[in-house]
Amino acid sequence: AQSVTQLDSHVSVSEGTPVLLRCNYSSSYSPSLFWYVQHPNKGLQLLLKYTSAATLVKGINGFEAEFKKSETSFHLTKPSAHMSDAAEYFCVVSEMNTGFQKLVFGTGTRLLVSP
Amino acid sequence: GAGVSQSPSNKVTEKGKDVELRCDPISGHTALYWYRQSLGQGLEFLIYFQGNSAPDKSGLPSDRFSAERTGGSVSTLTIQRTQQEDSAVYLCASSFRDWAGNEQFFGPGTRLTVL
Numbered sequence: 001a002q003s004v005t006q007l008d009s010h011v012s013v014s015e016g017t018p019v020l021l022r023c024n025y026s027s028s029y030s031p032s033l034f035w036y037v038q039h040p041n042k043g044l045q046l047l048l049k050y051t052s053a054a055t056l057v058k059g060i061n062g063f064e065a066e067f068k069k070s071e072t073s074f075h076l077t078k079p080s081a082h083m084s085d086a087a088e089y090f091c092v093v094s095e096m097n098t099g100f101q102k103l104v105f106g107t108g109t110r111l112l113v114s115p
Numbered sequence: 116g117a118g119v120s121q122s123p124s125n126k127v128t129e130k131g132k133d134v135e136l137r138c139d140p141i142s143g144h145t146a147l148y149w150y151r152q153s154l155g156q157g158l159e160f161l162i163y164f165q166g167n168s169a170p171d172k173s174g175l176p177s178d179r180f181s182a183e184r185t186g187g188s189v190s191t192l193t194i195q196r197t198q199q200e201d202s203a204v205y206l207c208a209s210s211f212r213d214w215a216g217n218e219q220f221f222g223p224g225t226r227l228t229v230l
Binding site: 032034036042043044045046049051052090094096098099100101102103104105106107108 | 215
């Protein structure tokens with residue numbers, strides 16, 4: 001079965017500094033990987049996805065992630081944090097061996113942005 | 116255009132009562148998914164519909180949980196004889212097709228509290 005591990009439950013940054021949210025995946029085949037964001041009392045929103053095309057994936061709001069097969073990683077980065085980035089971020093792997101796309105979520109990383 | 120909608124947004128019920136949670140997917144989306152988000156279990160998959168059929172119900176936590184979808188559109192998740200451990204946010208998602216790497220669009224969720 002596929003799984004993802006988010007290495008940090010909380011990350012704190014200052015506004016204007018870089019953001020790094022770490023994710024490692026486990027998959028028996030070439031996976032589809034996603035990052036979703038959840039703002040307080042809001043639904044999940046897709047930031048970006050990797051589906052075996054370019055390994056560097058650009059998403060919304062200046063976020064990007066790089067798929068590294070040798071390291072089984074899919075870390076999320078942003079050059080400069082904004083206050084509005086404060087939210088919970090989920091790394092997600094797509095599992096297809098059940099015959100349909102089941103999303104398997106990591107435990108989440110809460111990003112805190114201070115002024 | 117309209118996104119995925121869910122109702123009610125909040126539901127408080129007493130232990131032992133039955134509840135129904137509703138999901139309206141994006142028009143034209145054939146695939147529909149239910150997930151549950153709870154403090155102890157994180158985000159977990161419950162059930163998937165392709166059209167009106169649910170080929171895999173193994174994610175449902177117990178036989179008190181059931182779901183149906185009618186007209187290839189609206190879905191209802193029913194929990195009978197609710198227990199306190201059923202308290203969680205129930206999320207619905209839909210996708211144009213159930214293909215690997217396709218985005219699943221999430222609704223805002225129904226927060227269920229069982230007293």
